[in-house]
Amino acid sequence: MTRIFVPRDVAALAVGADDVAEALVGHADLVRTGSRGLFWLEPMIEVETPEGRIAYGPVEASDIPALLADGLLTGSAQHLRLGIPEHIPFLARQTRLTFARCGIVDPLSLADYRAHGGFEGLEKARALGPVETVATVLASGLRGRGGAGFPTGIKWKTVAEAKGARKFIVCNADEGDSGTFADRMLLEGDPFSLIEGMVIAALAVGASKGYVYTRSEYPHGIATFDKALGIARAAGILNADFDIEQRVGAGAYVCGEETSLLESLEGRRGQVRAKPPLPAHKGLFGCPTVINNLVTLATVPCILRDGAAAYQAIGMGRSRGTMPIQLAGNIRHGGLFEAGFGVTLDELVNDIGGGTLSGEPIRAVQVGGPLGAYFPPALFDTPFDYEAFAAKDGLIGHGGVVVFDGTVDMARQARFAMEFCTVESCGKCTPCRIGSVRGVETVDKILAGQNIDANLELLRDLCHTMKFGSLCALGGFIPYPVLSAMNYFPEDFRPAQRLAVE
Amino acid sequence: MANYEPWSEDRAREVIADHVNTEGAALPLLHALQAAFGCVPLAAEPLVASALNISRAEVHGIVSFYHEFRRTVPGRHVLRVCRAEACQAVGADAVGAHVRSALAVDWHETSADGAVTLEPVFCLGLCATGPSALLDGKPVGRLSPAKVDRMLETLS
Numbered sequence: 001m002t003r004i005f006v007p008r009d010v011a012a013l014a015v016g017a018d019d020v021a022e023a024l025v026g027h028a029d030l031v032r033t034g035s036r037g038l039f040w041l042e043p044m045i046e047v048e049t050p051e052g053r054i055a056y057g058p059v060e061a062s063d064i065p066a067l068l069a070d071g072l073l074t075g076s077a078q079h080l081r082l083g084i085p086e087h088i089p090f091l092a093r094q095t096r097l098t099f100a101r102c103g104i105v106d107p108l109s110l111a112d113y114r115a116h117g118g119f120e121g122l123e124k125a126r127a128l129g130p131v132e133t134v135a136t137v138l139a140s141g142l143r144g145r146g147g148a149g150f151p152t153g154i155k156w157k158t159v160a161e162a163k164g165a166r167k168f169i170v171c172n173a174d175e176g177d178s179g180t181f182a183d184r185m186l187l188e189g190d191p192f193s194l195i196e197g198m199v200i201a202a203l204a205v206g207a208s209k210g211y212v213y214t215r216s217e218y219p220h221g222i223a224t225f226d227k228a229l230g231i232a233r234a235a236g237i238l239n240a241d242f243d244i245e246q247r248v249g250a251g252a253y254v255c256g257e258e259t260s261l262l263e264s265l266e267g268r269r270g271q272v273r274a275k276p277p278l279p280a281h282k283g284l285f286g287c288p289t290v291i292n293n294l295v296t297l298a299t300v301p302c303i304l305r306d307g308a309a310a311y312q313a314i315g316m317g318r319s320r321g322t323m324p325i326q327l328a329g330n331i332r333h334g335g336l337f338e339a340g341f342g343v344t345l346d347e348l349v350n351d352i353g354g355g356t357l358s359g360e361p362i363r364a365v366q367v368g369g370p371l372g373a374y375f376p377p378a379l380f381d382t383p384f385d386y387e388a389f390a391a392k393d394g395l396i397g398h399g400g401v402v403v404f405d406g407t408v409d410m411a412r413q414a415r416f417a418m419e420f421c422t423v424e425s426c427g428k429c430t431p432c433r434i435g436s437v438r439g440v441e442t443v444d445k446i447l448a449g450q451n452i453d454a455n456l457e458l459l460r461d462l463c464h465t466m467k468f469g470s471l472c473a474l475g476g477f478i479p480y481p482v483l484s485a486m487n488y489f490p491e492d493f494r495p496a497q498r499l500a501v502e
Numbered sequence: 503m504a505n506y507e508p509w510s511e512d513r514a515r516e517v518i519a520d521h522v523n524t525e526g527a528a529l530p531l532l533h534a535l536q537a538a539f540g541c542v543p544l545a546a547e548p549l550v551a552s553a554l555n556i557s558r559a560e561v562h563g564i565v566s567f568y569h570e571f572r573r574t575v576p577g578r579h580v581l582r583v584c585r586a587e588a589c590q591a592v593g594a595d596a597v598g599a600h601v602r603s604a605l606a607v608d609w610h611e612t613s614a615d616g617a618v619t620l621e622p623v624f625c626l627g628l629c630a631t632g633p634s635a636l637l638d639g640k641p642v643g644r645l646s647p648a649k650v651d652r653m654l655e656t657l658s
Contacts, residue, residue: 011628014643039630178586181627216533216570217582217626219639247526248533250568253624267528267554269567285525327630329591334630357592366587370624402588402629416587420624426567 002073003048004028007103009035009188010220011181017043019061027068034189036103037336038090046085049075055082090333090352095314095322097306098299099182099338102189108227110235113192119237121301125200128304133204134160137300139308141320145182146172146256146293147368147397147473149319149386152300155290158280159205162288167207169198170265170284170291173214173221174249174256177369179328179400183294185336187214187221190298191228195237195244197297200304201290202242210244211284212294213261216251253370253424257472258291260426271426272472293398295324316342319385327353329366329402339384346380349403360405364489366413368397370420371477373484374410394480410489415443417481425474432475435466439482446493456486456493504638506540506575513538514546518553527554528564532571540575576619577612579657582636583645585622588629593646597633598622600647604654617657 006012006021012035020043021030028047038044044057054075056067063080070077082088096102105112113119125133138153159167171194175183186194198210214222225246232238247265249255255264259273262284283289299321303311311321319341325348327334332354349355349365356362364374373394375382382388389396404413418439425432442459446452463479470476486493507513517538521531531550535542542565551558565571583598598609605613605620612619628634631643637653 010626010641011631011643014628014631014634014641042631175627176625178625179588179629180625181629184627217623217636219636220641221627247529249570250529250533251570251623252568264529265526267526267564268560269563328588329629329632331630370587400588400629402591404591408591413587413590416590423569424624 001027001029003031005031005033005046005048005053005104007035007043007045008032008220009042009103009185010218011035011039012042012044013220015042015058016060020045020059020064023061023064028073031106033105034102034107034185035336036085036091037099037185038088038333039335040333041082044082044085047072047075051075052084055085055088056080057082090335090337093352094338095340096338097302097311097322098193098295098324099185099190099336100302101193102185105190107189107191107224108231110192110231113190117305118192118301119196121304122196122200122203124304125203130160130204130206133200133304136304136308137204140303140311141308141315141318142296142299142303142311143319143386144293145295145299145323145398147177147395149396152292152296155280155292156201156204158278159207159288159290162281164288166209166285166287167205168284168287168289169201169205169207169210169297170262170289171198171210171212171294171297172256172258172261172291173212173218173294174261175215175218175294175398176253176256177371177398177400179366179402180326180369180398181328182324182326182336182399184218184221186294186298187218187225191225192232193298193301194225194294195228195232197300198244199237199242200300201292201297205288205290207290208242210242211265212244212246213249213255213265214246215249215256222246222248252426253420254426254472254474257474260472262289262291269426271428272474274471295398314340316340316383316385317387319387323384323396323399325384325399325401327401327403330356330358330405331403332357341385342383344381344383345375345401348384348401349380353401353403356403356405358405358407360407362403363406363408364404364410364413366402366404366481367400368395368480369400370417371395371473371480372397372400373480374413374488375484376488378488393484395477410485410492411443411447411495414482414485414493415440415447417478418443421474421478429469429471429475431466431469432471432478435462435470435475436478438462439466439478447495449495452494459486504540507538509539509543509545511545511549514549518549522553528561529568532565532568536571541572543573577616579618579638580621581618582621582623582626584624584626584628584632584634586625586629588625589632589634592632594633597645597647597650601650601654604650618654
């Protein structure tokens with residue numbers, strides 16, 4: 001029977017992929033894959049033909065009988081036909097390294113994984129040995145994809161040289177930023193890439209145990225990854241020398257901060273630790289620990305396989321390689337776009353993303369999650385690059401890009417940022433714990449029209465205190481969305497005057 | 503919709519015993535209790551404290567730190583509606599307001615007939631097909647007030 005690939009990614013399930021799969025039972029051999037990441041086309045199914053795979057989407061279960069009658073199984077049905085997926089411009093313009101297999105392979109098939117270049121990186125690492133493996137990661141220029149952008153190779157080198165009774169590899173899969181789903185897609189669509197990356201890390205630094213800390217909001221990803229761990233154990237890829245355990249978070253955003261995550265793994269409240277000591281010296285259970293974002297670890301295998309130079313050749317400035325950028329919110333073509341650093345915000349949201357879903361002009365784009373700045377169209381020439389965003393008082397974070405049209409009220413967004421911080425603050429440091437509460441109160445006064453000038457100045461002063469006085473990035477970066485909203489959209493903070501003008 | 507066991511101290515001790523020997527046992531253990539009983543009741547805290555050899559205050563501190571742990575058994579269905587920015591950009595505030603009024607509850611509350619517990623969630627990773635929700639663990643995308651009504655009608 002003809003093979004048809006139907007995604008099982010939760011974003012495809014949310015728009016009916018399971019119903020589509022059910023309608024195809026008995027007509028084709030179904031392979032459930034991750035998602036290609038073209039979410040406006042989901043459920044996007046692919047039919048295997050002698051000419052290659054032919055994609056259809058967005059397909060509803062009710063479309064299936066007619067599609068079958070028109071020749072779906074040979075790829076000749078014309079309705080909803082997208083053609084060869086790799087030729088769809090959104091995919092054709094990408095450089096897929098970390099996400100090379102996602103949406104193509106059966107995520108729980110080791111044979112598929114091997115057939116698409118899996119474990120070649122691990123073989124290379126074994127041949128190179130620990131020192132050369134670390135040197136390769138360092139030379140690739142790979143930086144932490146969780147947001148901090150710290151050079152991965154330096155982290156690994158520090159742990160490799162540290163002395164400890166035990167060493168750990170910890171994967172941060174607590175992907176809490178709104179507008180991001182790259183970790184989730186890999187957990188669901190290519191879990192072996194993470195396992196391979198962690199095994200390579202363990203070889204490189206001499207670790208005996210790995211933990212993946214996954215957020216509880218990802219039940220499908222958790223289930224798929226647990227299955228993948230079982231398969232890897234049965235195949236001996238995980239063994240007595242190095243095994244991985246998945247731990248599930250419990251809804252605390254701050255646990256995405258690395259020291260808070262370690263506290264949580266140790267069984268405590270997720271309160272941030274002061275640094276130093278660095279986790280590389282004293283991390284999990286006081287032992288030297290590599291703690292990396294999921295995308296970082298899942299990128300390591302292709303760096304080892306293709307060599308540091310190939311990865312280093314992509315990108316701009318000090319941002320080397322590719323970044324899985326996630327286009328979200330009010331956007332026509334939302335999804336995952338992996339590209340070399342340097343693509344501009346304008347290309348991303350207008351050209352590739354197709355503007356807003358509502359068809360209205362874009363008013364603001366928040367990059368980097370709830371701690372990221374809101375950029376107005378005047379800043380859309382900013383290239384996607386750690387330093388270029390920092391230079392404009394923003395951050396790229398984990399690569400989330402959330403688009404808003406003119407219905408957004410930026411004073412409300414500033415209030416939301418402060419409110420989010422009151423709910424999610426771990427409570428350890430005063431600027432974050434108290435400052436965010438005062439921030440909400442102050443925005444409320446501004447919205448009520450009380451002493452607007454004085455309260456705007458107070459809010460600025462408060463942001464300054466939080467930025468420079470907070471222990472971690474939660475309190476420290478919340479000023480980015482607040483200040484950018486104030487700086488680029490000042491009219492929203494003067495509701496009375498705005499009404500008068502209207 | 504989940505079937506939870508009625509609270510039983512003996513059963514709780516069994517659940518705790520299954521996890522107490524893992525390193526950093528608190529979260530796996532609390533998750534297991536909540537999976538069994540639908541919540542982590544106050545009565546569980548002294549049992550966890552004694553099993554982990556920490557004070558009851560510490561256990562209370564852990565349970566209350568994490569948003570996910572509930573104190574009471576939820577309704578027959580749990581609806582988790584995303585309130586984060588990407589969903590806000592496509593109308594999540596209106597969807598949230600509509601759900602609250604349709605169920606006559608606020609966030610974290612259960613409808614009077616015990617059918618639905620409404621919980622806010624900050625991101626489900628479904629940010630390009632929002633507004634998003636999880637109904638009993640099943641994802642729902644492109645929510646609108648009308649779609650919410652159709653969804654709630656199916657629940658009892």
